[in-house]
Amino acid sequence: MVIVKDERMSRKRTYLMCPPERFTVAYAINPWMDTSAPVDAELALKQWQLLRETLTGLGHTVHVLPAEDGLPDMVYAANGAFTVDRTAFGARFRYPQRALEADAHRAFYAEQGWAYVEPTEINEGEGDFAYLPEAYGGMILAGHGFRTEAVAHSHAQEALGRPVISLQLVDPRFYHLDVALAALDDKTITYYPGAFSAGSQRVLAQLFPDALVADEADALAFGLNLVSDGRNVVLNAEATGLAAKLASAGYLPVPVELSELKKGGGSVKCCVAELRP
Known part of the structure; x- marks a missing residue:
């Protein structure tokens, strides 16, 4: 008997992105940022535009949040909030250089008519939260250790009504959850164990x-x-090893080049917030 692997199914998504019109590496708040390395602003914008076109070409909707003066990291739109059921759990940034980004995201959700939860603890939005709708009835994986405070996880659970699993990040190179772990579909993840504490590694191995x-x-x-x-997995073009693993697992890797935006410590996901109605 021949066993045929179920084909991966894509689902239309809605995203929020912010163009890198003000992007530069003006300060260093993560290990990837080097203020002595110049940013090619024109190339950064072209790479961002290609990412946006890639997502829309796959059939997804992309809203654009206008860039604002004095906020060079605003291109990393995933950090501004975390959404579930048309409710935005707002961000409160760790570093003052990014604090005003939260206001721009709050204004966007108000304009869209979404409920907005004002944060009381430091958290950096979807940078440290991942959602799996089908896992255990809707599970949130939440990172802490560098940017988001662990106490924010319980606030998110109360505000969003979904179980939250706290995971401790221990390697500063992987300062946000979204550079160490990603949801591939509604119940499946990929992750790098070395980014997490021993206890969190055991939790992930047990749950997934x-x-x-x-x-x-x-x-x-x-x-x-x-x-x-x-089904379609948009990822950094340099990640050829992971692309091969994804293809073997039945996903379709879609590589994009984001060399300039990597200089700020982010890639595809950092630039893309998912809007979950």
Whole structure:
């Protein structure tokens, strides 16, 4: 008897992005940022536009949040909030250089008529939260250790009414959850174990025995900072090893080049917030 693997199914998504019109590396707040390395602003914008076109070409809707003066990291739109059921759990940034980004995101959700939860603790939005709608009735994986405070996880659980699993990040190179772990579909994840504490590694192995486990090379290539619709996986072009693993697992890798935006410590996912109605 021949067993045929179920075909991966894509699902239309809605995203929020912000163009890198003010992007530069003016300060260093993560290990990837080097203020002495110049940014090619024109190339950064072209790469961002290609990412946006890639997502719309896959059939997804992309809203654009206008860039604002004095906020060079605003291109990393995933950090501004985390959404579930048309409710935005707002961000409160760790570093003052990014604090005003939260106001721009709050205004966007108000304009769209979404409920908005004002944060009381430091958290950096979808940078440290991942959602799996089908896992255990709707599960939130939440990172802490560098940017988001662990106490924010319980606030998110109360505000969004979904179980939250706290995961401790221990490697400063992987300062946000979204550079160490990603949802591939509504119940499946990929992650790099070395980014997490020993206890968190055990939790992930228990909850997700069928996860696609990435290695350090995959993670350092920003491969886990990806966006997936359940079939098409948009990821950094440098992450060739992870792309091969994804293809073997039945996903369709869609590589994009984001060399300039990597200089700020982010790649595909950092630039893309998912809007979950």
